[in-house]
Amino acid sequence: MLVKSLSFSLIPQKQPIYRSTFENIQGIENCMINEVFYRAFLLTKYILSYCRIISDSAACVEAPFRLLVQNILISLYSVITTMASYKLIVKDVIRKADVLLEVVDARFPDETRNSEVEAEIINAKKSFIIVMSKCDLVSQDILERNKSRLSKIAPTVFISAKQRFGTTMLRHKILEIANVKGSDIVVGIVGYPNTGKSSVINGVAGRHKAGTSSISGHTKGIQIVNAGSRIRFIDTPGIIPFDEHDEYMQGILGIKDSTHLKDPTGVALKIIEKVCSVNKTALESFYKIVIDNEDSYGILELIGKQTNCLKKKGEIDDTRVSIRIINDWQRGLLLM
Numbered sequence: 578m579l580v581k582s583l584s585f586s587l588i589p590q591k592q593p594i595y596r597s598t599f600e601n602i603q604g605i606e607n608c609m610i611n612e613v614f615y616r617a618f619l620l621t622k623y624i625l626s627y628c629r630i631i632s633d634s635a636a637c638v639e640a641p642f643r644l645l646v647q648n649i650l651i652s653l654y655s656v657i658t659t660m661a662s663y664k665l666i667v668k669d670v671i672r673k674a675d676v677l678l679e680v681v682d683a684r685f686p687d688e689t690r691n692s693e694v695e696a697e698i699i700n701a702k703k704s705f706i707i708v709m710s711k712c713d714l715v716s717q718d719i720l721e722r723n724k725s726r727l728s729k730i731a732p733t734v735f736i737s738a739k740q741r742f743g744t745t746m747l748r749h750k751i752l753e754i755a756n757v758k759g760s761d762i763v764v765g766i767v768g769y770p771n772t773g774k775s776s777v778i779n780g781v782a783g784r785h786k787a788g789t790s791s792i793s794g795h796t797k798g799i800q801i802v803n804a805g806s807r808i809r810f811i812d813t814p815g816i817i818p819f820d821e822h823d824e825y826m827q828g829i830l831g832i833k834d835s836t837h838l839k840d841p842t843g844v845a846l847k848i849i850e851k852v853c854s855v856n857k858t859a860l861e862s863f864y865k866i867v868i869d870n871e872d873s874y875g876i877l878e879l880i881g882k883q884t885n886c887l888k889k890k891g892e893i894d895d896t897r898v899s900i901r902i903i904n905d906w907q908r909g910l911l912l913m
Contacts, residue, residue, distance in 0.1 A: 673765065676751055677765045677766070678766045681709055684714055706734060706747070706750055707732070710735075711739075714913060732750055738776035741780060748781050757807075774813075782810075783805070800813075825843060828847070841900050845899035860876070863911050864883055
């Protein structure tokens with residue numbers, strides 16, 4: 578008989594992953610990030626329920642199948658617990674901070690905002706500032722338009738840690754809205770990976786206090802950084818992770834470099850589309866090409882010819898030119 582009982586005690590003791598996963602997962606329902614991960618959670622519970630009614634000695638249950646189920650459980654549990662822990666970190670940062678900075682990439686302010694985190698901040702009755710980082714990679718006109726629009730949501734400042742621009746204004750804005758007298762101001766920073774959170778801290782502090790890198794993941798744990806003038810930062814890793822399958826955004830934001838992308842051509846085409854939609858002249862000027870009515874792939878071919886990314890028979894080497902475009906973008910050479 579496959580079905581002995583629905584009793585939890587009949588989960589095979591030789592497969593502790595089922596038992597430990599079931600026990601640990603029960604407290605996660607209130608920590609769901611969004612519908613996608615909630616569905617993953619439900620799927621995990623379904624598989625666990627199935628495992629509960631399978632006898633370890635059942636002849637029809639082959640070892641490869643049990644291993645497959647175990648691997649699925651481990652993967653889903655890892656995703657769910659990671660997302661849950663990120664949300665708990667965000668809640669803790671919001672609770673401890675007097676004022677929050679939501680750091681967004683000036684090239685993609687809407688894509689790198691997070692309305693759920695903003696709602697958490699508002700519900701906690703905390704003030705926050707939207708900080709558009711990497712503003713040296715975007716034209717002044719675009720910056721001003723985005724600042725005007727985002728300022729309707731929260732005070733907005735754009736800065737370039739590289740050029741040391743806007744950091745004094747940000748410091749004054751923090752002191753202005755924190756409304757804390759006689760003690761240090763604790764500033765929490767939230768944002769997607771690689772949006773420039775550590776660079777913002779270093780810019781305000783005026784010295785290298787937080788580690789930075791062009792590829793995400795450099796900040797490994799929560800740190801308290803003293804920036805002077807009563808300001809103390811809570812520096813965290815990228816605490817609003819993208820879906821691991823959203824490779825295009827990971828490539829565009831530099832969360833993955835060109836060597837770790839499965840579809841570099843797809844990412845390069847997205848970069849071309851984004852730059853052309855905002856400032857086509859910047860793309861023409863940088864690669865010394867003339868764009869007429871070409872689609873994004875046609876533009877990629879133009880760049881391939883101009884940069885001599887060709888195969889032996891003179892055909893465009895899609896992979897080589899795509900990697901070049903991605904590297905130029907992630908290194909801040911290709912501007913908007």
